[in-house]
Amino acid sequence: MVISATRSDTGESLHATFASRYVRTCLPRFKMPAEAIPKDAAYQIINDELMLDGNPRLNLASFVTTWMEPECDKLIMASINKNYVDMDEYPVTTELQNRCVNMIAHLFHAPIGEEETAVGVGTVGSSEAIMLAGLAFKRKWQNKRKAEGKPHDKPNIVTGANVQVCWEKFARYFEVELKEVKLREGYYVMDPEKAVELVDENTICVAAILGSTLNGEFEDVKRLNDLLTAKNKETGWDTPIHVDAASGGFIAPFLNPELEWDFRLPLVKSINVSGHKYGLVYAGVGWVIWRRKDDLPEELIFHINYLGADQPTFTLNFSKGSSQIIAQYYQFIRLGFEGYKDIMENCMGNAKVLREGIENTGQFEIVSKESGVPLVAFALKDSSKYTVFDISENLRRFGWIVPAYTMPPDAERVAVLRVVIREDFSRSLAERLVADIQKVLHELEDHANKIAKIVNVSVQEKPAGTMVKKSVQEMEKDITKYWRKLVDRKKTSGVC
């Protein structure tokens, strides 16, 4: 969380460790210490405190890359002191960014002529990319409405209720109404028919997701394109499509090359993708690509004049590191198309092993698809004795971080666990995880049975004559209530 909160129960100072070797005095927790400490002491203190963080490799909640080759780590460390914005001083880094933009644009079938270069930019992640794409749509729509002499103060954007939180951020920060298509039980992505019904003259774009965060499913962008084309024809509007391919943008081109979701569809005007998800780079890089130059309003582009060289930029912040851009370029040339394809196929294979293992427990219903993003999302068939939140909590004991969350409206009665399969999640880890899930299930079952016995005894202990026979359902409710009291139930709602 960016905004830090001060907790009153945590005390004000950090305890000194290794007192005789390093520091004798306590360091204040929230105030800058008055004096310096030796560098090795600072290192030791921080290193030790960080031991309590989870292990990133076992963090199955995140799509974001946790492993890269040592050669790339070296390149990253070598460029850690380069500010990306100093384009004139680091022209090669700028050139590498441009190469990446063009490679991605070609991968997404942007209509680029022989002599042309692609239009796009490297960002901090898909969130910044989405802010920029959204701004471009908003500005284009406003310009058009102004030219037509029509009101331009109530822009809206149509998405599914399954959108990632950054779309809600975009809507709030940039004052655009978010019109969400509700989900339903058993269908967890945006229904293109309903989306197009929500489109009106104030809609700046429809945002489709290639790889829903909730269950990894690809939305049907082609169907959306067809329906929207028909509506545009009928109404005279020209509502465009943006594809949020944060996770799917580096999967579909390799595993489903025939799937039309990108610039092959005429209404798709911009696409974002996270370099730090299946682009296979550590956290801190995303990309946004526009179909053509005129899909990005000129007035949003800033021309930085560095020592006489014109450098057009369109980003939200000024300074940032260069390492991630260099790392992305490394992955592109190191792996090539074949390399990415192999990795994605491997991830899908591991997802399959995990899915089958989870299915074989007999306790879960799988809510992710066999295609899409390599992840397994699964719900308990019977939550009367324990819930997915209890399972998530108990898996932590083995070191696994597996989030549990409820689905958005109107499917909020469904609660799921989700395991994201990244490149570094091996088959043996998948097998291990299934075994640990099984252990947790047995323990929870055992515990629930013990509590059932206690509840039974307490019913029988009541004086004769007052005992009321409870229905099975009432009994189950009692047990769940009792059980919940024992377990501090925490919801993990913020999945990314």
Ligand SMILES: *Cc1c(COP(=O)(O)O)cnc(C)c1O
């Ligand atoms: C992860 C994700 C985002 C946000 O991307 P960041 O790169 O983390 O900023 C947006 N949309 C979808 C579908 C995502 O999966």
